[in-house]
Amino acid sequence: xxxDPGHFDTLVGLLYLDGELPSERALEVAAHAERCxxxxxxxGQLERESRWLTQTLQAPxxxxxxxxxxxARLGSRIAPGSLWLIGxxxxxxxAAMALGPLERWLANGISFNDVLSLAFFNGLFWPRWARLxxxxxxxxxxxxxxxGLALLRGRGRRSWRVSAGVLLLPVLLANPGPMxxxxxxxxxxxxxxxxxxxxxxxxxxANSVRIDGTIDGDLVAFSRSVTxxxxxxxxxxxxxxxxxxxxxxxxDVASFSDYVTISGEVSRSLYGFIHxxxxxxxxxxxxxxxxxxxxxLEGAVRRDLILSxxxxxxxxxxxxxxxxxxxxxxxASGARIGGRLILRGAQPPAISPGAAIAGGxxxxxxxxxxxxxxxxxxxxQVLHWAAAFVLGWLLLALxxxxxxxxxxxxxxxxxxxxxxxxxxxxxxxxxxxxxxxxAFTLIGIPITVILAMAYAVAIYLAGIVxxxxxxxxxxxxxxxxxxxxxxxxxxxxxxxxxLNLPFNxxxxxxxxxxxxxxxxxxxxxxxxxxxxxxxxLPAPVHV
Numbered sequence: 001x002x003x004d005p006g007h008f009d010t011l012v013g014l015l016y017l018d019g020e021l022p023s024e025r026a027l028e029v030a031a032h033a034e035r036c037x038x039x040x041x042x043x044g045q046l047e048r049e050s051r052w053l054t055q056t057l058q059a060p061x062x063x064x065x066x067x068x069x070x071x072a073r074l075g076s077r078i079a080p081g082s083l084w085l086i087g088x089x090x091x092x093x094x095a096a097m098a099l100g101p102l103e104r105w106l107a108n109g110i111s112f113n114d115v116l117s118l119a120f121f122n123g124l125f126w127p128r129w130a131r132l133x134x135x136x137x138x139x140x141x142x143x144x145x146x147x148g149l150a151l152l153r154g155r156g157r158r159s160w161r162v163s164a165g166v167l168l169l170p171v172l173l174a175n176p177g178p179m180x181x182x183x184x185x186x187x188x189x190x191x192x193x194x195x196x197x198x199x200x201x202x203x204x205x206a207n208s209v210r211i212d213g214t215i216d217g218d219l220v221a222f223s224r225s226v227t228x229x230x231x232x233x234x235x236x237x238x239x240x241x242x243x244x245x246x247x248x249x250x251x252d253v254a255s256f257s258d259y260v261t262i263s264g265e266v267s268r269s270l271y272g273f274i275h276x277x278x279x280x281x282x283x284x285x286x287x288x289x290x291x292x293x294x295x296x297l298e299g300a301v302r303r304d305l306i307l308s309x310x311x312x313x314x315x316x317x318x319x320x321x322x323x324x325x326x327x328x329x330x331x332a333s334g335a336r337i338g339g340r341l342i343l344r345g346a347q348p349p350a351i352s353p354g355a356a357i358a359g360g361x362x363x364x365x366x367x368x369x370x371x372x373x374x375x376x377x378x379x380x381q382v383l384h385w386a387a388a389f390v391l392g393w394l395l396l397a398l399x400x401x402x403x404x405x406x407x408x409x410x411x412x413x414x415x416x417x418x419x420x421x422x423x424x425x426x427x428x429x430x431x432x433x434x435x436x437x438x439a440f441t442l443i444g445i446p447i448t449v450i451l452a453m454a455y456a457v458a459i460y461l462a463g464i465v466x467x468x469x470x471x472x473x474x475x476x477x478x479x480x481x482x483x484x485x486x487x488x489x490x491x492x493x494x495x496x497x498x499l500n501l502p503f504n505x506x507x508x509x510x511x512x513x514x515x516x517x518x519x520x521x522x523x524x525x526x527x528x529x530x531x532x533x534x535x536x537l538p539a540p541v542h543v
Contacts, residue, residue, distance in 0.1 A: 007036065007038065008029055010046065012029065013029075013043055014046060183198065183200045183203070184203045185202070185206065186205045186206065187205075189206055189208045189209075190204050190209045190210070190223075191210045192212060192230065194230065197213060197216060198214070198216065199216045200217050201217035201220070202217065203221075204223060207223065207225070208226075208227075209227065210227045211228045211229060211230045211232065211247065214230050214233070215231070215233060216233045217233065217234045218234035218236070218237070218251070219232050219235075219238075221236075222239045224240060225240060226242065227246075228244070228247040228264070229246055230248075231247060231250070232251070235252045235254070236254070237255075238253075238254075238255045240257045241258045242260075243257045245260075245266070246263045248264055248265045248267070249265070250268075251267065251268055252269045253266050253271070254271045254272065255270075255274060256273050257272070257274050258275045258276070260276070261278050262277075262279045262280065262283040263279075263281075264282070265284045267286055268286045269285070270289075270290065271288075272292065273291050273292070274290065274291070274293075275293045275294075276293060277295050279295075284299055284301075284302070285301045286301075287301065287302070287305070288301055288305050289307075291308045291309070292308075294309065294310060294311040294312065295311070297313065297314045298316045301317070302320075304318075304320035304339070305321070305322045305323070305324075306323050307322070307323070307325070309326040310326060312330070313332060314330070314335050314337070315332035315334055316335060317338075318339075319338045320338060321337075321341070322339070322340070324341075324345070326343065329345065329349040330349070330350045330351075331349055331352060332354075332355065333355060334355070337356070337357045337359070338358050338359075339359045340360060341357050341360075342361070342362045343361070343364070344363075344364040344365070344366065345363075345366065346366065348363040349363065381496050385489075385493060388460075388464055389485075389488060389492055391460075392464040392467070392468065393482065395461075395464065396480065396485065396488065400482070402524055402528070403465065403468060406468075406469075406520040406523075406524040407465065407469040407472065408524070410466075419519075419523075420516055420519035421512075421515055421516055422519070423522050424514070424522070425515050425519075426522075427518045427519065428518055458521055461517065462515075462516070462521065463495055465520050465521060466513045467491030467492040469520075470494055470495070471489070471494075472484075472487045472491070474487070475487045499513075
């Protein structure tokens with residue numbers, strides 16, 4: 001009698017179905033499956049998924065000799081007169097999405113020029129970001145091409161090694177300076193003594209950080225407490241509970257903190273998501289863009305103050321305009337504002353008789369929240385739908401096999417959807433954690449940026465994957481290729497309606513779409529690597 005080999009795993013089941021097991025082992029698996037209901041169900045599920053992916057696995061490979069062949073095939077399927085329509089839709093959609101985060105400010109009396117001047121010309125970005133962004137734009141193009149090549153050709157681990165090498169090599173070659181110059185410290189407490197100068201950027205992960213000397217570069221600190229008594233010639237980025245700044249920062253300060261006290265000078269701008277901020281009488285800021293629960297400003301802001309707050313008291317000097325969104329704003333006696341004061345909130349500002357506002361003040365009542373009553377709401381929905389549709393259609397034309405693998409994880413059984421949902425939750429939570437951990441290594445900084453870019457792309461693609469699955473479920477088991485744009489458009493339209501349902505139903509649906517779409521993409525990438533790996537195994541030897 002053939003010995004019972006015991007329960008077998010998914011890999012053995014796939015190899016058995018593909019006929020890649022040695023004959024003796026294949027007979028053992030078949031005999032065991034006849035007696036074991038669990039393993040028989042596993043084989044049945046794997047066989048159904050294999051049939052679901054048959055069209056993908058049998059798709060002809062693109063000709064590797066001409067890199068532009070995919071674009072040539074794509075161009076042959078597009079009517080020349082429709083190219084400008086696609087371009088206009090993509091441009092309008094990109095503009096709408098880019099301005100989306102600014103929509104609230106723009107709707108509340110804060111002009112686009114104000115945001116641009118503060119964000120770019122007053123130095124929101126690290127001086128090296130301009131070079132890094134240019135490099136990473138090139139890297140992103142190379143990454144997409146390398147990833148697409150690996151997915152289309154399905155050569156397993158070798159393709160992934162080539163893709164990763166092509167992806168990382170330009171980063172390592174283009175930015176050796178910043179990665180080699182920075183100093184990294186991890187420990188309990190960090191102190192830079194008075195009189196000592198550090199001629200590099202400093203990255204610190206510690207319980208407390210105290211800078212009494214001089215940093216001739218940037219300071220990036222992940223710490224419970226950060227104190228700058230000395231001088232930082234560059235910028236300061238803090239993720240902390242407490243930030244105390246009696247010293248001098250010649251660049252910008254960007255802070256994610258609970259409590260911030262500034263009694264020194266920030267020469268350029270302060271940007272922050274802060275629970276409570278106090279600028280002492282001796283504190284000086286070049287400009288400020290803030291979101292905080294409470295603000296006590298006794299010092300000086302030389303240029304503009306853009307503020308989102310609940311409670312704020314201004315008793316110091318502001319050289320430019322104050323543009324605020326908040327519930328309670330008090331301008332105390334002795335305060336001096338060189339420009340205008342514009343407030344949108346629950347009640348008008350409380351202005352003391354001794355305060356001076358050179359440009360006058362204006363109060364704007366809160367806008368109604370019924371956005372669906374305005375034409376701009378429907379226009380934005382159309383733009384978002386068009387953006388997703390254009391990108392999804394391009395993916396259908398260029399990488400149909402990848403999308404087939406994605407939606408293959410969402411059917412036909414409920415257990416497959418549940419497994420994909422669980423995998424999506426893991427990807428959603430684990431990816432940011434891995435990115436943060438990688439940031440604490442020198443070589444990990446570019447990896448973190450690349451991982452964050454890939455994470456953002458995957459989040460956006462989640463809606464396209466789920467929309468395509470919905471459309472296919474409604475229109476029937478149609479082939480997944482460039483001609484299946486009707487089911488993509490239908491599914492995305494259903495998503496747009498569902499995302500705007502009231503009573504937080506749309507928010508719940510958004511979360512489900514996100515985790516299911518991420519799980520489907522992770523499963524598709526795993527299947528592509530797994531089948532490529534199985535194909536690279538040596539052929540069984542029959543005795």
